[in-house]
Amino acid sequence: MSARPVIDNATARKLFLHRHGLGEPATGPAKGGDLLILIKRLGFIQVDSINMVERAHHMILHARRHSYRPKNLRPLLERDRSLFEHWTHDASIIPTEFYPHWRLRFERDAELLRKRWKNWRRDGFETQFETVLAQIRESGPVGSGDVGADEPHSSGGWWDWHPSKTALEYLWRTGQICVTRRESFRKIYDLTEQVLPEQSQISAPGADETIHWACDAALDRLGFATSGEIAAFWNKVTPSEAKNWCAQLLDSGDLIEVDITGADGTLRQSFMHARTLGDAGLPPPPTSVRILSPFDPALRDRKRAERLFGFNYRIEIFVPAAKRKYGYYVFPVMEGDRLIGRIDMKCDRSADRLHVTAFWPETGVSMGKGRRKKLLAALDRTTRFADVSNINFETGWLRDQRQ
Helix, strand or coil: CCCCCEECCHHHHHHHHHHHHCCCCCCCCCHHHHHHHHHHHHCCCCCCCCCCCCCCCHHHHHHHHHCCHHHHCHHHHHHHCCEEEEEEEEEEEEHHHHHHHHHHHHHHHHCCCCCCCCHHCCCCCHHHHHHHHHHHHHHCCCCCCHHHCCCCCCCCCCHHHHHHHHHHHHHHHHCCEEEEEECCCCEEEEEEECCCCHHHHCCCCCCHHHHHHHHHHHHHHHHEEEHHHHHHHHHCHHHHHHHHHHHHHHHHHHHEEEEEECCCCCCCEEEEEEEHHHHHHHHCCCCCCCCCCCCCCCCHHHHHHHHHHCCCCHHHHCCCCHCCCCCEEEEEEEEEEEEEEEEEEEEEHHHHHEEEEEEEECEEEECCCHHHHHHHHHHHHHHCCCCEEEEEEEEEECCCCCC
């Protein structure tokens, strides 16, 4: 028997979902300061280019506030500058209040990317740093298509970046320039002192201060975690730094060790703030159905989601069509504290409709009248969110998971 406190699976799910804004009704305002508070609570929202219904960051926010609309985000990003766009585990929208702690990331990426991209045969990109910066100083904000006019351009992925595009990305990743806006989802960059003048004047916190902030803030948002999960949350500190941080706070009594019960009944040793034990009495999540983005923060760590919810999710974008089990881009579906299935759907704006190809319930999930009604209500909310008028269901859309 473990001498550590054991957190049962239902309590662990409840705690995790409350920390991720999914443990409460999806009601309330979703613009201005209220929206900023929600994003601070999450820590960041991932940005992704795929737009089957709406882009990932908009889907993430709508799942937590059904009144949210995509137009609500831009003022915070491009007018108030209370959010900025940068890197966590992937491109993300982050509260500007956290910007000073990204200085450590800039410093580390400067050396890491210089070596990595040289190994990817980005010959000559370093010689373009000052040329790109001078162009921005003289001509104003630029996109990747505006630099390197004499260099061969390609519509391919990162492997085809020309030297000036590579330099532009490097300058962004190392904090010398910022994304000032997006045009048709294309990033437009400007000098950091132009985009975030106040933040650019703030001295960088010491490395130890940022490591403590990153670990502490990650554990706050996860509720409980291994040191590896803490390190992976912002992807800012190393696993060894997170492990050392946990050891230090265990010694001080600020952290405790607990065993988290997985969906299959197995126990996993984790860390928790001592104060978090008092959250065991949180109310259960509402039983309404929510459609989540594949990049929702609650599912970003696929292995953690599988342990906690028994939900195996893998995105099949890069799987050949004939080998896909579900579809190119399917959305996880949550009911209360349970992931009940996944749905393949896409907005056809030319036809003013949401087209539902298929819904696959998880094994053991019965799609009775009440649950179907809640799923249809969630789809109806999705049509309004996506600004289309109708829902079209493909014949045989409600699948049997046992097939």
